[in-house]
Amino acid sequence: MLGGGLQSGLTQDGYAVDWVKDGGAAELFLRTEEYEIVILDLGLPKKSGLDVLKHLRSEGGDIPVMILTARDSVEDRVKGLDCGADDYMIKPFDLDELNARIRALMRRRSGRAETKITHGELVIDPASHTVQLGGKPVDLSPREFTLLEKLLESRGRVLSRSQLEQSLYSWKDEVDSNAVEVHIHHLRKKIGSEMIRTVRGVGYIIDKVARE
Amino acid sequence: MSLTPAPGAAVQHAPSIRRRLFWLLLPVTLVVWLVTALNIYSDTQKEIEELTDAQLAETARALLNLLSHEYYEERNFLHKEEKNPVLPDTQKIPQRLAATLHQYEQNLIFQMWVEDDDLILRSEQAPDIRLTKKQNGFSDENFGGHDWRVFSLSDPEHKMLVQVAERQSKLQQLKEYIARRILFPVLFALPFLAWLVWFSVGRAMRPLNRIATEVGLQDVGSLERIAAHRVPVEAKPLVDALNALFDRLQRAFENERRFTADAAHELRTPLAALKTYAQVASREPDHEKRQLALLKVIQGVDRATHLVQQLLTLARIDPNRWAPQGPPIDLGVLSSERLAAMSGQAMDKQIELSLSSTSPVYVRGDRTMLDILITNLLGNAIKYTPMHGAIEVDVESVGDEVVLRISDSGDGIPEQDRDQVFERFYRRERGSTPGCGLGLSIVHRIVDIMGAEIRLDDSELGGLLVELRIRQCMQDHGGDAK
Numbered sequence: 001m002l003g004g005g006l007q008s009g010l011t012q013d014g015y016a017v018d019w020v021k022d023g024g025a026a027e028l029f030l031r032t033e034e035y036e037i038v039i040l041d042l043g044l045p046k047k048s049g050l051d052v053l054k055h056l057r058s059e060g061g062d063i064p065v066m067i068l069t070a071r072d073s074v075e076d077r078v079k080g081l082d083c084g085a086d087d088y089m090i091k092p093f094d095l096d097e098l099n100a101r102i103r104a105l106m107r108r109r110s111g112r113a114e115t116k117i118t119h120g121e122l123v124i125d126p127a128s129h130t131v132q133l134g135g136k137p138v139d140l141s142p143r144e145f146t147l148l149e150k151l152l153e154s155r156g157r158v159l160s161r162s163q164l165e166q167s168l169y170s171w172k173d174e175v176d177s178n179a180v181e182v183h184i185h186h187l188r189k190k191i192g193s194e195m196i197r198t199v200r201g202v203g204y205i206i207d208k209v210a211r212e
Numbered sequence: 213m214s215l216t217p218a219p220g221a222a223v224q225h226a227p228s229i230r231r232r233l234f235w236l237l238l239p240v241t242l243v244v245w246l247v248t249a250l251n252i253y254s255d256t257q258k259e260i261e262e263l264t265d266a267q268l269a270e271t272a273r274a275l276l277n278l279l280s281h282e283y284y285e286e287r288n289f290l291h292k293e294e295k296n297p298v299l300p301d302t303q304k305i306p307q308r309l310a311a312t313l314h315q316y317e318q319n320l321i322f323q324m325w326v327e328d329d330d331l332i333l334r335s336e337q338a339p340d341i342r343l344t345k346k347q348n349g350f351s352d353e354n355f356g357g358h359d360w361r362v363f364s365l366s367d368p369e370h371k372m373l374v375q376v377a378e379r380q381s382k383l384q385q386l387k388e389y390i391a392r393r394i395l396f397p398v399l400f401a402l403p404f405l406a407w408l409v410w411f412s413v414g415r416a417m418r419p420l421n422r423i424a425t426e427v428g429l430q431d432v433g434s435l436e437r438i439a440a441h442r443v444p445v446e447a448k449p450l451v452d453a454l455n456a457l458f459d460r461l462q463r464a465f466e467n468e469r470r471f472t473a474d475a476a477h478e479l480r481t482p483l484a485a486l487k488t489y490a491q492v493a494s495r496e497p498d499h500e501k502r503q504l505a506l507l508k509v510i511q512g513v514d515r516a517t518h519l520v521q522q523l524l525t526l527a528r529i530d531p532n533r534w535a536p537q538g539p540p541i542d543l544g545v546l547s548s549e550r551l552a553a554m555s556g557q558a559m560d561k562q563i564e565l566s567l568s569s570t571s572p573v574y575v576r577g578d579r580t581m582l583d584i585l586i587t588n589l590l591g592n593a594i595k596y597t598p599m600h601g602a603i604e605v606d607v608e609s610v611g612d613e614v615v616l617r618i619s620d621s622g623d624g625i626p627e628q629d630r631d632q633v634f635e636r637f638y639r640r641e642r643g644s645t646p647g648c649g650l651g652l653s654i655v656h657r658i659v660d661i662m663g664a665e666i667r668l669d670d671s672e673l674g675g676l677l678v679e680l681r682i683r684q685c686m687q688d689h690g691g692d693a694k
Contacts, residue, residue, distance in 0.1 A: 001515065002484050005492060006488055008505060012495060070476055070484075071473060092480055092486070093484060095491040096491070
């Protein structure tokens with residue numbers, strides 16, 4: 001029930017969320033899909049969240065992990081963090097706070113401390129989901145925003161269509177084969193066509209340094 | 213005014229092994245000692261008296277032999293010399309003889325009579341009247357202010373009589389001396405013995421003090437067994453019982469601790485879900501999606517309510533409420549009542565219900581608890597039975613037990629999971645069916661308290677069979693409920 005709520009809440013913020021209900025399935029998905037963050041409830045059936053976490057870290061997975069736990073004792077929290085968690089939240093938590101912490105974890109992961117991402121004339125603020133181009137606000141849909149954010153966070157790196165698809169859609173969503181192209185098309189209309197370059201046969205890239 | 217008794221009073225009334233042993237051992241020892249001493253004393257006294265008598269008799273015989281001979285020689289001599297049968301000087305002869313008789317000292321006196329009335333010889337202290345009227349044998353006399361033991365020996369042939377006496381006081385002194393020698397050690401030993409008893413009992417009780425200290429130092433949170441080594445054999449049952457109690461308590465505490473943690477977890481998770489859905493609803497612009505989120509909030513509240521209800525039920529199941537002597541309850545009737553009450557839920561899923569009961573079958577116990585038990589089992593059966601399924605309830609009497617079977621056509625529980633389902637908060641398929649994982653723990657707890665048995669098996673309907681065995685209460689005893 002909590003999972004369903006989280007999925008709805010995070011989807012509202014434009015994240016693509018996969019929700020699995022036990023430790024075994026979690027490991028399977030972590031092996032087969034690519035994620036940017038894991039939100040892990042420790043009270044999982046079959047395999048405990050801590051075991052999933054330990055296994056993930058022992059396999060060398062460096063994906064940020066946020067723990068959700070009902071156990072609020074210091075030892076429990078310390079244990080969770082020592083097992084490889086990056087952050088924890090105690091139930092019941094605030095969805096906005098969870099969101100902020102997720103943003104912080106992703107920010108750190110992309111190696112910056114600045115909350116806003118600036119690229120030439122373009123400034124995007126993941127916290128408020130706002131985009132400005134030359135000081136003027138640009139209105140983006142949640143998926144367009146996610147796409148832009150993802151490309152900006154990996155500036156100078158080509159992202160494949162499937163990588164972008166995974167960050168836009170959960171595995172349950174029915175995805176049109178040209179969904180990414182459609183979103184890129186809309187994005188280019190709104191922020192200018194030069195910023196996002198198509199690398200034919202591979203994917204899309206935003207250059208490391210904005211062209212003047 | 214304080215109503216609590218003074219601590220001193222309480223201590224005085226508390227039984228003390230040390231005091232008890234002390235007051236038991238000491239008088240017994242004293243009595244045994246005294247009886248022994250008295251025996252020795254009286255034996256010795258008798259021996260002394262016999263010895264004295266024998267001595268007196270011997271002395272008398274010796275005197276008679278010696279003196280009669282000497283007397284007649286002397287009389288014959290006097291006869292020849294003076295032709296005058298004058299009685300010998302009674303003063304003179306004894307003095308001469310006194311030297312030879314010196315060893316008898318002043319405690320021993322003697323007289324020698326001839327022809328019944330002539331005192332021909334006597335010792336210095338002896339009076340000049342007969343010591344005793346008795347001609348032969350022993351007697352006790354009193355003269356000159358003293359008690360005497362007298363022995364008379366007559367010699368009819370020579371018409372002589374010897375009387376020997378020994379002062380009783382001398383004997384008395386001897387007896388007293390011996391008695392003192394026997395009793396003195398007792399008097400000295402008694403305080404020593406008392407101290408020894410007190411000290412050694414105290415020492416023997418020291419391990420008990422150690423145990424008490426160890427028990428006193430126990431932390432309620434983490435009870436530790438008392439080391440069994442160096443515990444005296446007598447105290448071992450106590451220590452063993454304490455250790456067993458500690459183990460049980462430890463388990464109970466562990467259980468409670470786990471339960472609290474689990475309950476916190478189980479309560480917080482639905483709360484978190486509620487909050488999340490509420491927040492999702494509050495920021496959702498789309499009307500339909502918002503309604504969906506709000507519906508989830510309402511469902512969440514229902515589930516949390518159910519959880520709280522079950523938690524309270526579990527907490528309220530009180531072993532003390534189980535009354536083995538309570539009025540008999542017809543399990544068949546109770547089952548049909550419960551079944552009727554829950555038929556609405558079953559009807560929603562179009563489940564076919566059937567009950568077969570060989571009424572009346574009586575069991576004793578708390579009605580509320582039996583209600584909870586059957587409601588939970590039936591509720592589970594309904595929950596896990598799919599649409600258009602079937603549930604059969606069967607109550608019968610087998611031997612001295614009442615057997616209640618609930619079979620359903622659900623998916624059943626695989627054998628390897630059957631033990632775990634009774635654990636608190638255990639849910640086999642989390643999320644697929646609503647529930648908090650407490651229903652069967654509640655059932656298990658009630659079954660435990662009732663001393664009944666529960667068994668899970670495959671049912672003939674394809675799902676789960678729950679078999680409950682409760683001790684039957686015979687109808688003829690049960691009819692006269694108080």
